[in-house]
Amino acid sequence: MSIEVKNVSRVYGSFAALNNVSLSVKKGELIALLGPSGSGKTTLLRIIAGLDWPDAGDISLNGKSVIGEGASERGVGFVFQHYALFKHLSVFENVAFGLRVRPRATRPSNDEIKDRVMRLLKLVQIDWLADRSVTQLSGGQRQRVALARALAIEPEVLMLDEPFGALDAKVRLELRRWMRRLHEEMGMTTIFVTHDQEEAMELADRVVVMGQGKIEQIGTPQQIYGHPINPFVYEFLGQVNRLPCTVAGGVATIPGVAVEPSFRVRQFDGPGVAYIRPHDLEATPGKDDGVVRVLAPSGPTIKFEVELKNGNGSVEVQMNTGRFEALKIAPGMSVGLIAHTFKVFDPSQVDGEANGTTSSAAHA
Amino acid sequence: MPAEFDSFTSGNVETRRRRLLTEPPVVRTTLLTLGIGFLVLFIGLPLVTVFTEALRKGWDAYLSALHEPAAFAAIELTLTVAAISVPLNMVFGVIAAWCITKFEFRGKSFLITLIDLPFSVSPVISGLVFVLMFGLQGWFGHWLSDNNIKIIFATPGIVLATIFVTFPFVARELIPLMQQQGTEEEEAAVILGANGWQTFWRVTLPNIKWALLYGVLLCNARAMGEFGAVSVVSGHIRGKTNTMPLHTEILYNEYNFVAAFAVASLLALLALVTLVAKSILEWKLKQAHALHAKSIANAES
Amino acid sequence: MTFSLFKSNPGSRRSVIPGFGITLGLTITWLSLIVLIPLAGLFLKSATLSFDQIVAILTSPRTLSALRVSFGISLGAAAINAVFGVIVAWILVRYDFPFKRVADAFVDIPFALPTAVAGIALTSLYAPNGWIGSLLEPLGIKVAFTPLGILVALVFIGLPFVVRTVQPVIEDMDKELEEAATALGATRRQIIWRVILPVIFPSIATGFALAFARAVGEYGSVIFIAGNLPLVSEIAPLLIVIRLNEFAYAQATTIAAAMLVISFVLLFIINLLQRWSARYAR
Numbered sequence: 001m002s003i004e005v006k007n008v009s010r011v012y013g014s015f016a017a018l019n020n021v022s023l024s025v026k027k028g029e030l031i032a033l034l035g036p037s038g039s040g041k042t043t044l045l046r047i048i049a050g051l052d053w054p055d056a057g058d059i060s061l062n063g064k065s066v067i068g069e070g071a072s073e074r075g076v077g078f079v080f081q082h083y084a085l086f087k088h089l090s091v092f093e094n095v096a097f098g099l100r101v102r103p104r105a106t107r108p109s110n111d112e113i114k115d116r117v118m119r120l121l122k123l124v125q126i127d128w129l130a131d132r133s134v135t136q137l138s139g140g141q142r143q144r145v146a147l148a149r150a151l152a153i154e155p156e157v158l159m160l161d162e163p164f165g166a167l168d169a170k171v172r173l174e175l176r177r178w179m180r181r182l183h184e185e186m187g188m189t190t191i192f193v194t195h196d197q198e199e200a201m202e203l204a205d206r207v208v209v210m211g212q213g214k215i216e217q218i219g220t221p222q223q224i225y226g227h228p229i230n231p232f233v234y235e236f237l238g239q240v241n242r243l244p245c246t247v248a249g250g251v252a253t254i255p256g257v258a259v260e261p262s263f264r265v266r267q268f269d270g271p272g273v274a275y276i277r278p279h280d281l282e283a284t285p286g287k288d289d290g291v292v293r294v295l296a297p298s299g300p301t302i303k304f305e306v307e308l309k310n311g312n313g314s315v316e317v318q319m320n321t322g323r324f325e326a327l328k329i330a331p332g333m334s335v336g337l338i339a340h341t342f343k344v345f346d347p348s349q350v351d352g353e354a355n356g357t358t359s360s361a362a363h364a
Numbered sequence: 365m366p367a368e369f370d371s372f373t374s375g376n377v378e379t380r381r382r383r384l385l386t387e388p389p390v391v392r393t394t395l396l397t398l399g400i401g402f403l404v405l406f407i408g409l410p411l412v413t414v415f416t417e418a419l420r421k422g423w424d425a426y427l428s429a430l431h432e433p434a435a436f437a438a439i440e441l442t443l444t445v446a447a448i449s450v451p452l453n454m455v456f457g458v459i460a461a462w463c464i465t466k467f468e469f470r471g472k473s474f475l476i477t478l479i480d481l482p483f484s485v486s487p488v489i490s491g492l493v494f495v496l497m498f499g500l501q502g503w504f505g506h507w508l509s510d511n512n513i514k515i516i517f518a519t520p521g522i523v524l525a526t527i528f529v530t531f532p533f534v535a536r537e538l539i540p541l542m543q544q545q546g547t548e549e550e551e552a553a554v555i556l557g558a559n560g561w562q563t564f565w566r567v568t569l570p571n572i573k574w575a576l577l578y579g580v581l582l583c584n585a586r587a588m589g590e591f592g593a594v595s596v597v598s599g600h601i602r603g604k605t606n607t608m609p610l611h612t613e614i615l616y617n618e619y620n621f622v623a624a625f626a627v628a629s630l631l632a633l634l635a636l637v638t639l640v641a642k643s644i645l646e647w648k649l650k651q652a653h654a655l656h657a658k659s660i661a662n663a664e665s
Numbered sequence: 666m667t668f669s670l671f672k673s674n675p676g677s678r679r680s681v682i683p684g685f686g687i688t689l690g691l692t693i694t695w696l697s698l699i700v701l702i703p704l705a706g707l708f709l710k711s712a713t714l715s716f717d718q719i720v721a722i723l724t725s726p727r728t729l730s731a732l733r734v735s736f737g738i739s740l741g742a743a744a745i746n747a748v749f750g751v752i753v754a755w756i757l758v759r760y761d762f763p764f765k766r767v768a769d770a771f772v773d774i775p776f777a778l779p780t781a782v783a784g785i786a787l788t789s790l791y792a793p794n795g796w797i798g799s800l801l802e803p804l805g806i807k808v809a810f811t812p813l814g815i816l817v818a819l820v821f822i823g824l825p826f827v828v829r830t831v832q833p834v835i836e837d838m839d840k841e842l843e844e845a846a847t848a849l850g851a852t853r854r855q856i857i858w859r860v861i862l863p864v865i866f867p868s869i870a871t872g873f874a875l876a877f878a879r880a881v882g883e884y885g886s887v888i889f890i891a892g893n894l895p896l897v898s899e900i901a902p903l904l905i906v907i908r909l910n911e912f913a914y915a916q917a918t919t920i921a922a923a924m925l926v927i928s929f930v931l932l933f934i935i936n937l938l939q940r941w942s943a944r945y946a947r
Contacts, residue, residue, distance in 0.1 A: 086549060088571065149556070407775070484878050487884050524699070596909065639771075
């Protein structure tokens with residue numbers, strides 16, 4: 001099912017949860033709505049599903065406006081953040097619910113319901129739990145029940161609100177992979193909400209980055225990560241060093257940091273702020289741009305802080321552990337810094353001081 | 365310092381620690397004596413009195429006191445009044461709780477205050493307001509007497525007064541539980557295609573059934589035992605408009621103590637049964653709450 | 666508050682859960698019919714009197730005495746309950762003793778036992794020939810048929826309010842709090858005054874307020890034991906009933922309206938106090 005969101009706005013009291021948002025989703029796409037809390041991503045999801053209504057704008061499914069239709073008429077499968085399983089019903093009955101409440105004319109027979117529910121439970125790999133009470137399940141198992149229940153009404157689009165938010169890290173990773181495979185098998189249009197950029201990047205065909213009720217950028221994970229359109233997206237997608245710089249004729253100069261000679265800044269001239277990812281910075285011994293302070297090894301790469309000599313604070317550098325060891329870098333050592341690639345934004349677009357590192361919201 | 369550390373696990377320190385976390389034995393004993401003495405004096409003794417007074421002249425006197433047309437009439441009226449007012453308040457309580465807990469709207473807390481209002485009104489005034497409306501000198505008095513409709517000094521008045529005093533019971537029990545449970549399950553039901561009735565019967569009701577039963581039980585105990593409000597609107601017509609509490613009063617004022625306490629003992633039994641049922645339900649409710657808390661906790665892990 | 670059941674209105678504040686309009690409508694209708702309109706009728710009725718008439722009724726010695734008896738003794742009963750209710754709640758949560766569960770369940774007896782039953786039971790207990798009355802008689806203490814009897818009845822009916830509001834707070838109180846205080850070197854007495862009491866104080870105030878509000882309006886359990894002597898042991902609700910039986914509707918209504926106003930004002934003040942103390946406790 002294709003989805004068209006046109007100029008949707010939603011206000012709660014004096015708080016604009018959504019401000020003139022437009023989005024189109026193609027049939028079979030897997031879309032992530034990514035943003036910090038309060039960015040309006042869940043509101044947008046609920047409005048598309050028919051659980052909430054916009055103050056202005058229109059929602060079309062398969063080219064037909066559904067703004068006047070209730071949630072049950074839109075043919076949408078919805079997985080709630082805390083799953084909202086019916087506590088008094090068994091796993092089987094939870095999944096069968098959507099079939100049992102159909103009007104008699106379209107309600108399947110008991111045998112059909114049994115067939116269909118068991119097929120779904122097999123699909124989500126928990127058919128052995130069919131008679132269990134949902135209160136006895138683990139978080140991951142509940143997730144699967146919620147998914148099977150949403151699929152039971154044969155929706156044309158599946159929506160998930162923070163589907164992995166309530167799970168621990170290991171289960172989350174497993175379920176994520178499994179969900180991606182499931183999507184590939186079923187080919188159903190799917191939208192999910194998340195505040196975790198890794199999750200969005202790994203799962204989605206296209207990512208919609210949202211901030212403060214607006215869509216900041218839409219694109220494939222590669223486009224979003226490689227070419228963030230503004231400082232917000234840049235910062236939200238991962239850790240970044242912000243340093244003042246000047247650009248003249250495509251050549252950027254950053255005080256205290258050397259720039260890869262072949263690197264050119266396009267479409268910018270004058271004073272700006274350079275956004276440099278830690279892994280795009282490299283430290284080299286024998287120069288004196290800054291002093292290595294804190295080390296944080298994490299397997300194949302190592303992160304460390306370098307305090308700049310020119311008083312512009314410190315920057316975070318991420319390097320390949322092998323290379324780091326070959327260069328024999330150690331705390332207290334003076335090093336030179338080279339930026340391989342980065343992006344320059346106008347200082348007026350940037351909040352706060354243009355130096356030091358910022359963490360992404362997902363890490364906070 | 366090290367010496368103290370070493371003895372931290374020893375019995376001596378443990379005793380000291382425990383002593384710091386509770387009161388000295390003298391204080392404990394005093395508090396226990398005071399508390400239990402207070403309960404025995406103010407609750408145990410009155411309850412025992414009801415039954416000893418009722419049986420003062422033996423079982424035969426007790427049974428014959430109950431085996432009397434006026435007593436039967438009082439029991440019948442009490443049951444009738446409860447049978448009308450309790451279901452009405454049950455339905456209202458569910459509707460009000462649904463409205464208050466499933467939707468956001470302005471003036472909600474004011475509405476809750478209004479629903480609780482009858483609790484802070486004297487029972488006598490609860491009866492009086494209906495006398496002022498439907499009594500002979502009341503707002504509708506003339507019209508009613510012209511049309512030969514009797515509300516005050518008749519069963520309808522007693523029912524109205526009873527509904528008034530038992531008004532908040534069911535809603536009060538349901539609102540906190542339903543607020544805690546939120547609206548996600550209902551939203552899930554709707555998006556799966558359930559209509560309003562199906563959502564209520566299949567999703568909401570199973571989640572609130574124990575609290576509902578609990579509220580109904582309390583509502584019923586009060587409905588059968590209400591005295592002040594009913595006394596004002598009943599007119600005390602023996603065998604006609606006397607409920608059990610009113611009948612008790614009349615017998616008592618006639619110095620027919622055994623009979624008065626015999627009827628009272630039935631009401632006291634009702635109270636005891638209510639309390640036993642309440643204890644069982646509270647246990648069930650605690651489970652329901654725990655279940656909810658657990659299902660959230662499990663989902664987090 | 667605008668809502669519409671028309672699906673074509675995209676800006677409407679609908680909820681997916683059905684039934685807002687109808688449940689709100691039914692709630693307000695039923696509430697109005699049973700509670701609001703009758704209560705409004707009471708105030709309307711007393712408003713038909715002139716100001717002087719109202720003052721005359723309220724300042725008559727008998728009315729003043731009845732209000733004083735009702736509010737004064739209720740205050741005393743609520744205070745007694747505040748003290749003993751906390752003790753009962755404390756031993757029910759923190760100590761073990763035989764039949765504790767039964768004692769716990771019995772706290773609700775005054776809720777469940779019809780007031781008339783309580784009234785006659787207390788009267789025969791405290792009458793000069795009753796179990797307790799006969800013990801007090803030689804000491805020269807008369808309870809039944811005196812204001813003291815009213816106090817006893819009001820203590821009885823108010824008891825569960827304090828216990829049931831304080832008990833859950835003590836249950837929820839983190840033992841770690843006390844352990845932390847102990848670790849910091851506080852004595853048990855300091856812990857009680859500085860840690861425990863501030864936490865449970867708002868609930869004591871609430872219980873006190875509820876017991877007081879209930880006692881002021883109480884009728885059934887009081888009239889048997891009170892003796893009902895005008896100017897001495899006549900409570901305000903009884904005076905309303907007496908005036909009603911005399912067909913003095915205006916008088917009955919005025920006293921009732923005054924009682925309601927005083928109760929509402931008191932509840933409001935106590936509510937504010939509670940909010941303040943709750944904030945203080947945080």
